Amino acid sequence: MTQPSQQEQRKKEHIAIAERFYRQPEFARDQFAGVRISHPSLPDTTLASVHLEQMLFNKTINYPIYINAMTGGTNQALVINQKLAQLAAHFQLPMAVGSMSILKKEPELATSFTTVRENHPEGLIFANIGADHPADFAIEMIKLLNADALQVHLNAAQEFAMPEGDQDYLWSKKLAHLQATVGQNTPLIAKEVGFGMSASTIAQLLALGIQNIDLSGISRTNFIEIENHRRKTALISDYSDFGLTVIESLLERLNVQQTLKQRPAITFASGGISTPWQAVKCLALGGDLVGMSTYFLHLALHHDLDEMMTLFAAWLTEFKGIFAMLGCRNVADLRQLSLILSPELINFVQQTDLDWQQFKQQR
Numbered sequence: 514m515t516q517p518s519q520q521e522q523r524k525k526e527h528i529a530i531a532e533r534f535y536r537q538p539e540f541a542r543d544q545f546a547g548v549r550i551s552h553p554s555l556p557d558t559t560l561a562s563v564h565l566e567q568m569l570f571n572k573t574i575n576y577p578i579y580i581n582a583m584t585g586g587t588n589q590a591l592v593i594n595q596k597l598a599q600l601a602a603h604f605q606l607p608m609a610v611g612s613m614s615i616l617k618k619e620p621e622l623a624t625s626f627t628t629v630r631e632n633h634p635e636g637l638i639f640a641n642i643g644a645d646h647p648a649d650f651a652i653e654m655i656k657l658l659n660a661d662a663l664q665v666h667l668n669a670a671q672e673f674a675m676p677e678g679d680q681d682y683l684w685s686k687k688l689a690h691l692q693a694t695v696g697q698n699t700p701l702i703a704k705e706v707g708f709g710m711s712a713s714t715i716a717q718l719l720a721l722g723i724q725n726i727d728l729s730g731i732s733r734t735n736f737i738e739i740e741n742h743r744r745k746t747a748l749i750s751d752y753s754d755f756g757l758t759v760i761e762s763l764l765e766r767l768n769v770q771q772t773l774k775q776r777p778a779i780t781f782a783s784g785g786i787s788t789p790w791q792a793v794k795c796l797a798l799g800g801d802l803v804g805m806s807t808y809f810l811h812l813a814l815h816h817d818l819d820e821m822m823t824l825f826a827a828w829l830t831e832f833k834g835i836f837a838m839l840g841c842r843n844v845a846d847l848r849q850l851s852l853i854l855s856p857e858l859i860n861f862v863q864q865t866d867l868d869w870q871q872f873k874q875q876r
Contacts, residue, residue: 547854548853548854549854550794556839558841558842572661578804578832579608583609584610584810585622586611587625596821598628602635606636607637607639612641614646638661639661646687651663662701663699665688667705671736675743676744688703692722701724701725704727706729708730709731710762725781726779728759728762728763729759730758730783732758732784735753759782759784760794760795762782763780771868781800782800783804789831797847797850849875
């Protein structure tokens, strides 16, 4: 029996550890409880009037929800991606594949990624590579999936903790080159890998010409912890306070809007989101779409496709019902609702010089 390569083995371990973390108690930094929505007691709307479909990269999607990057490059990943793509096709959701970097050395593993396009033939698919890869490899991966966009993941913290990590972080010029070449024909999405984005990072990405960002805030799926579990010698420090949550990152995006008078074309909000109420709060705070990874991974690992569809249909029913309850017909209406921040988030806002009063009732 052929032994898996180091990259393939790493991907297997990532799935197992991420699922283990998902089953742990709630994440200590309860980010979503810090945002409260001032609701109307007279919503004056109906469920039938709620319309959540929208255009994204020239295709129609039914909901502002996407399946975020997870896996690829193993036999287990093939099964997971097949089920997730079928789920995405059924509900007409965008889907991102996991890092395709493994295909540079092991192209024979491509079927674990191409199954996504095979099972979601008309849908929105995001290819995914690291920021250190050249434009020709990016184009090859886009063509392989007939991808509608390219996620470029920024995973310095993961590489730092990874036993075999590459700690050459000279990515800015490479990212600018990808935008100037690949980005002229295929939208690029700069994606963090579970540690959130600061205002300075968002401003830097905008200056490089990147218009779409995935904030990917910290959650139970912490890649420093995941990689630390894979190390023979554990890291000395505790990094549980490293990074920003998706809520803090959304506030930082508003900070950029306040300071530079510009904002990303599309803000993908992800990181620790698993419930409809959490998703609604992220949209109310300015996210354009909400992504989930571990939630969908858990569905795929523990349920057959019919069960997955039933469970996620219930998720979407509740999600849409929240809009009606709040008197909102779409995402734009959500952003008009007044938000109340916890003392901890107000402290964060004050320290980062965000004028919250400017955005409290409109984002």
